[in-house]
Amino acid sequence: MSNLTVLRSYVQMSKPESLPPAILFNCSETCLTVFDAFPKAIFHFLVLPRVRPPLRVSDLTDLRSLLKRERKTAKAVLQDLSDEADNVKNMIQEEMLSRYGFQWQIWMGFHPAPSMEHLHLHVISSDLCSPKLKNKKHYNSFHPKLGFFLHLSDVLSWFDADPSYFEMMSRLRKKDYEPLLKEDLTCWRCERAVKNMPTLKEHLQEEWDNERRKEKARIAKKKASLKNREVPQPSSSPSQEQTDEGQSYDGSGKS
Amino acid sequence: MSNLTVLRSYVQMSKPESLPPAILFNCSETCLTVFDAFPKAIFHFLVLPRVRPPLRVSDLTDLRSLLKRERKTAKAVLQDLSDEADNVKNMIQEEMLSRYGFQWQIWMGFHPAPSMEHLHLHVISSDLCSPKLKNKKHYNSFHPKLGFFLHLSDVLSWFDADPSYFEMMSRLRKKDYEPLLKEDLTCWRCERAVKNMPTLKEHLQEEWDNERRKEKARIAKKKASLKNREVPQPSSSPSQEQTDEGQSYDGSGKS
DNA sequence: TATTCCGATAGTGAC
DNA sequence: GTCACTATCGGAATGAG
Numbered sequence: 001m002s003n004l005t006v007l008r009s010y011v012q013m014s015k016p017e018s019l020p021p022a023i024l025f026n027c028s029e030t031c032l033t034v035f036d037a038f039p040k041a042i043f044h045f046l047v048l049p050r051v052r053p054p055l056r057v058s059d060l061t062d063l064r065s066l067l068k069r070e071r072k073t074a075k076a077v078l079q080d081l082s083d084e085a086d087n088v089k090n091m092i093q094e095e096m097l098s099r100y101g102f103q104w105q106i107w108m109g110f111h112p113a114p115s116m117e118h119l120h121l122h123v124i125s126s127d128l129c130s131p132k133l134k135n136k137k138h139y140n141s142f143h144p145k146l147g148f149f150l151h152l153s154d155v156l157s158w159f160d161a162d163p164s165y166f167e168m169m170s171r172l173r174k175k176d177y178e179p180l181l182k183e184d185l186t187c188w189r190c191e192r193a194v195k196n197m198p199t200l201k202e203h204l205q206e207e208w209d210n211e212r213r214k215e216k217a218r219i220a221k222k223k224a225s226l227k228n229r230e231v232p233q234p235s236s237s238p239s240q241e242q243t244d245e246g247q248s249y250d251g252s253g254k255s
Numbered sequence: 256m257s258n259l260t261v262l263r264s265y266v267q268m269s270k271p272e273s274l275p276p277a278i279l280f281n282c283s284e285t286c287l288t289v290f291d292a293f294p295k296a297i298f299h300f301l302v303l304p305r306v307r308p309p310l311r312v313s314d315l316t317d318l319r320s321l322l323k324r325e326r327k328t329a330k331a332v333l334q335d336l337s338d339e340a341d342n343v344k345n346m347i348q349e350e351m352l353s354r355y356g357f358q359w360q361i362w363m364g365f366h367p368a369p370s371m372e373h374l375h376l377h378v379i380s381s382d383l384c385s386p387k388l389k390n391k392k393h394y395n396s397f398h399p400k401l402g403f404f405l406h407l408s409d410v411l412s413w414f415d416a417d418p419s420y421f422e423m424m425s426r427l428r429k430k431d432y433e434p435l436l437k438e439d440l441t442c443w444r445c446e447r448a449v450k451n452m453p454t455l456k457e458h459l460q461e462e463w464d465n466e467r468r469k470e471k472a473r474i475a476k477k478k479a480s481l482k483n484r485e486v487p488q489p490s491s492s493p494s495q496e497q498t499d500e501g502q503s504y505d506g507s508g509k510s
Numbered sequence: 511t512a513t514t515c516c517g518a519t520a521g522t523g524a525c
Numbered sequence: 526g527t528c529a530c531t532a533t534c535g536g537a538a539t540g541a542g
Contacts, residue, residue, distance in 0.1 A: 002525045003527040038528070115527050132528095136518080141526060148526080174526075181526065196517060257540055258512040293513075317511095370512050389513095390533080396511065403511080429511080436511070437534095451532060 007118035010034065011050050012057060025088070030080035033088055036122075038132040040142060043092045043106070043125040047084050048118060049077050060119045063110045063155070067170040075159050081121045082108075082152055088123045096125070102215035104208070107144055108152040113174040121152060127208040128188075135197060140181045143188050148180040262373035265289065266305050267312060280343070285335035288343055291377075293387040295397060298347045298361070298380040302339050303373060304332050315374045318365045318405070322425040330414050336376045337363075337407055343378045351380070357470035359463070362399055363407040368429040376407060382463040383443075390452060395436045398443050403435040 001009055010016055010023075010032055017027040019034075025045055026033040030052065036044040051057045055077065059069050066074050085108045096103045105126035114120070124142060133139060141148050158169045185194040189207050194200040256264055265271055265278075265287055272282040274289075280300055281288040285307065291299040304321075306312045310332065314324055321329050340363045351358045360381035369375070379397060388394060396403050413424045440449040444462050449455040 005525090006527085111526060113526060134528095137526065178526075198517080259539090261512080366511055368511055372512095387513095392511070433511075453532080 004115060005117050006037075007034075007046070007048055007116055007120055008057065011048050011060075011118060016050075026084070028084055030077075031084040033084060033123075036124075039124075040130050040133040040138055041125045041128050042130065043095065043123075044130070045088050045092075045123045046120040047081050047088065047123060048120050049081055057118075061117055062114055062119055062172075063112065063150070064170065064172040066119055067166075067172070071159060071166070075156075077119075078152070078156060082156065085121055085123050085152065092123070092125060100212065102212055102219060104211055104215070107142070107149065110150045110152070110155060111141055111148065112150060112172040112177045122149075126188075128204050129201075129208055133201070136185060137181045139185065139197070139200065140183060143186075145188060146180055146183065148177055259370060260372050261292075262289075262301070262303055262371055262375055263312065266303050266315075266373060271305075281339070283339055285332075286339040288339060288378075291379075294379075295385050295388040295393055296380045296383045297385065298350065298378075299385070300343050300347075300378040301375040302336050302343065302378060303375050304336055312373075316372055317369055317374055317427075318367065318410070319425065319427040321374055322421075322427070326414060326421070330411075332374075333407070333411060337411065340376055340378050340407065347378070347380060355467065357467055357474060359466055359470070362397070362404065365405045365407070365410060366396055366403065367405060367427040367432045377404075381443075383459050384456075384463055388456070391440060392436045394440065394452070394455065395438060398441075400443055401435050401438065403432055 010019065013019070016024065016032050019027075019032075023034055023037075024032065025035055030050055032048045032050060034046050034048065036046050049055075049060055051060060054073060055066075055069065059065055060077075066077060089106050089108065092106055093103050106123060107126060108121060108123050110119070110121060122142070126144070128139065128142060140146055143149060144151070155169075158166050185196070185200050186192060187194060187200070187203055187207065192203075194203055265274065268274070271279065271287050274282075274287075278289055278292075279287065280290055285305055287303045287305060289301050289303065291301050304310075304315055306315060309328060310321075310324065314320055315332075321332060344361050344363065347361055348358050361378060362381060363376060363378050365374070365376060377397070381399070383394065383397060395401055398404060399406070410424075413421050440451070440455050441447060442449060442455070442458055442462065447458075449458055
């Protein structure tokens with residue numbers, strides 16, 4: 001199976017629910033959610049619309065082909081993707097807490113003019129720390145402020161705008177978006193220019209490490225202040241935030 | 256010692272003849288001949304003018320600086336280089352015969368705007384088969400028909416031409432020559448376009464192998480025809496051309 | 511047009 | 526904007542007490 005058509009092959013299967021669990025995360029009536037085979041962050045899923053009347057698979061090639069159909073129909077597909085993505089997001093948030101002890105941003109959005117056939121909504125965590133994130137194109141395609149990554153909420157808002165605005169945004173011409181991928185590297189958090197990819201990857205790791213440190217301190221502080229107000233409870237079960245890395249939130253502080 | 260000034264350091268030594276034999280091939284009153292440290296062919300030498308009155312080392316930075324001096328003085332330096340290069344060429348031709356059983360072209364010439372300081376005349380065999388020949392710049396800088404490699408005979412002929420022509424050729428501006436190094440790869444023998452360096456290197460090897468085969472056949476034929484005219488000699492010692500590769504030129508052909 | 515190292519860039523082929 | 530592979534292209538450092 002070619003890389004370019006693998007997603008289409010999934011939605012055209014008679015029993016997609018039989019896909020191996022390393023590929024398929026969830027199968028609903030409207031959507032398949034698969035693990036991105038080359039995750040560009042710690043969490044990275046693709047939500048695919050299943051082929052359902054009145055749409056045919058050719059209507060679902062990409063966002064552009066979908067937006068050419070009746071607005072109501074297109075909107076319904078996007079709403080289905082959104083609903084499924086919310087479930088995925090909730091699952092990711094739970095995993096963030098249980099595995100890493102804190103939560104960080106999750107982005108949901110599309111790429112204009114993707115290479116892989118069949119519309120796919122990216123659900124990706126904002127760390128962008130992954131060995132599969134290798135080049136400028138990879139990074140810029142997920143940069144949340146650059147303009148290439150089309151946030152789902154923005155795309156949905158096009159439906160509430162002027163028809164002329166909707167038409168303009170629906171064009172999604174490769175030539176309009178291609179140059180964005182070649183722009184200089186800048187950190188999406190601190191907006192600093194970064195010399196090259198190895199430097200960027202180091203920086204992203206540092207930024208995420210910093211966020212983790214701050215978030216855990218914040219959580220510990222909150223927990224401590226809550227404890228101060230509580231009636232002391234003998235041997236309550238430990239909450240998820242305390243399960244990793246041996247950080248000591250033993251309450252031996254101020255109280 | 257930096258790569259860029261190593262040649263200058265040689266000619267400024269009080270006793271250049273004491274240079275190790277792996278570096279210095281020959282030292283005359285007027286010239287040093289050194290082995291190119293990164294030979295771009297089986298045989299590759301550099302002939303350097305020694306610093307002698309009325310010239311100073313700064314007059315000998317490159318061909319351009321030399322050609323700015325009095326024509327007579329400049330011509331004398333080039334003639335000294337030429338004389339030494341002829342000696343080197345003779346030596347190479349002997350080595351070609353003794354090591355490989357045949358002879359092939361040897362080119363003598365300059366590079367306009369070289370990186371390494373101090374004028375150096377390249378004496379290089381036309382095989383261009385060497386692991387140190389790695390990129391397009393390397394190859395194009397020795398391509399005998401491209402215009403970047405300035406054949407010694409051509410440079411000497413400038414002195415017999417109109418002063419205006421001499422002036423024009425003496426300019427040797429980097430901007431005029433640089434683009435030549437980026438031209439597409441073509442075989443200097445058969446003029447065919449070649450896709451990339453690995454392909455070119457294979458092709459150059461084949462071309463040289465072909466030349467060797469043809470030359471050895473030619474030599475064998477000539478030898479055979481000479482032999483036919485000779486009074487038969489019992490057990491003559493084998494000549495140099497026959498010492499390698501076990502090719503059978505047994506004379507069983509037409510004669 | 512010194513080399514070498516690193517990294518970005520470009521074209522290809524994949525099934 | 527699929528990946529992985531190959532090759533090219535582009536800048537920077539280079540030695541040395």
